[in-house]
Amino acid sequence: QVQLQESGPGLVKPSQTLSLTCTVSGGSISRGTYYWSWIRQPAGKGLEWIGRIYTSGSTNYNPSLKSRLTISVDTSKSQFSLKLSSVTAADTAVYYCARDTLTLDAFDIWGQGTMVTVSS
Amino acid sequence: EIVLTQSPATLSLSPGERATLSCRASQSVSSYLAWYQQKPGQAPRLLIYDASNRATGIPARFSGSGSGTDFTLTISSLEPEDFAVYYCQQRSNSPPWTFGQGTKVEIK
Numbered sequence: 001q002v003q004l005q006e007s008g009p010g011l012v013k014p015s016q017t018l019s020l021t022c023t024v025s026g027g028s029i030s031r032g033t034y035y036w037s038w039i040r041q042p043a044g045k046g047l048e049w050i051g052r053i054y055t056s057g058s059t060n061y062n063p064s065l066k067s068r069l070t071i072s073v074d075t076s077k078s079q080f081s082l083k084l085s086s087v088t089a090a091d092t093a094v095y096y097c098a099r100d101t102l103t104l105d106a107f108d109i110w111g112q113g114t115m116v117t118v119s120s
Numbered sequence: 121e122i123v124l125t126q127s128p129a130t131l132s133l134s135p136g137e138r139a140t141l142s143c144r145a146s147q148s149v150s151s152y153l154a155w156y157q158q159k160p161g162q163a164p165r166l167l168i169y170d171a172s173n174r175a176t177g178i179p180a181r182f183s184g185s186g187s188g189t190d191f192t193l194t195i196s197s198l199e200p201e202d203f204a205v206y207y208c209q210q211r212s213n214s215p216p217w218t219f220g221q222g223t224k225v226e227i228k
Contacts (some may be wrong), residue, residue, distance in 0.1 A: 047156075047164065047207055047219040060215040063121075096163055105170055105211045106154035110163035 002027035004097050004111035011019045012091075012118050018084040022097030022111060029078045030055045035100035036080045037107060038071065048093075052100050053080055097106040122146050122210050126220035132228040139195040141223045143208035148188045152211040155184055155193045158222075159204045167206075168193065195225075203227050 008020035022036070029036065037052040051061040053071045061069050065084065075078040082089060094115050098107040143153065144148055147186040151171040156164035168174040168184035171191060181196040195202055208220040 046221045047209075049209075049217040049219070052215070062216045064216075098163075101205070104154075104166075104173075104175070105152050106166050106175070106209070107156075107164075108166045108169075108175060110165075113163050 002099065002109050004099065004109060006095060006097050006111045006114040008116070010115055010117060011118060012087055013016060013120050014088055014118055015086055018082070018087050018091060018116055018118070020082045020095055020097075020114065021079050021115070024040070024078045024080075024099075029073070029080070030075050033102045035060075035071065035102065037098045038082045038102045039096045039098055039107070039110075041096070041113075042093045050082065050084075050095075089118050092116065092118045122149060122212055123216055124208050124210055124218055124220035126206075126208060126223045128223060129221075130226060132223045132226050133198055135198050135200055137198055139193075139198055139202070139225055141193040141195075141198055141225075143186075143191040143193070143220050145189045145191075145210055147212075149210040149212045151187045153184075153186070153191050154209045154211070155163065155180055155182075156207045156209065157202075157204045164207060199223070204209045 004091050005023045012018045035052040038050040053059045068085045070083040094113040095109045096113045099109040101108045125144045128140045153171045155168040158164040173186045183194045185192050205222045205224045207222050
């Protein structure tokens with residue numbers, strides 16, 4: 001079955017760029033009924049949708065992060081990536097990648113999550 | 121941005137009891153509402169999509185209802201593994217998608 005796995009540094013310095021990659025295995029990233037999303041969760045808090053990408057490269061971003069955010073896709077590697085610039089302590093969170101299935105209008109498959117701490 | 125408000129924040133119940141969780145949207149989301157379950161240290165798991173459809177493999181004791189701005193997740197008889205945090209999430213006409221703040225179902 002389809003699995004998602006996040007990877008990237010667990011520690012980022014303030015003002016630098018947070019970079020994460022999600023690798024999709026067990027299925028095609030290019031299938032037309034899916035978007036691929038990033039979602040984050042600060043410790044002890046709720047979930048925040050960050051943004052999503054279609055395999056064509058079309059993106060939607062959360063307006064609260066849009067000025068600092070870039071999401072990209074590499075279909076040849078079955079990966080999509082997140083870059084968040086000028087990070088602060090407020091960006092410390094568990095970051096999840098998730099499959100955004102259009103036929104369900106929901107996130108039906110999630111990665112296990114990766115903790116990113118912003119600290120000097 | 122559509123705001124989702126979940127109530128109560130915490131629900132204290134015993135195994136075998138019925139759980140009723142509420143999610144209210146700041147404007148209509150039609151039936152574009154999903155429910156997720158999250159256990160400590162785990163990613164959320166999709167339970168319900170489009171307000172009332174159970175996701176693959178979800179037991180029949182979980183049911184969802186509602187449309188427009190008011191939605192309910194019901195767990196008919198709580199099993200020990202159901203004690204967790206539950207989130208609602210909306211998909212209206214266009215992003216950003218938003219989540220409620222969560223309801224924790226704890227053992228009484």
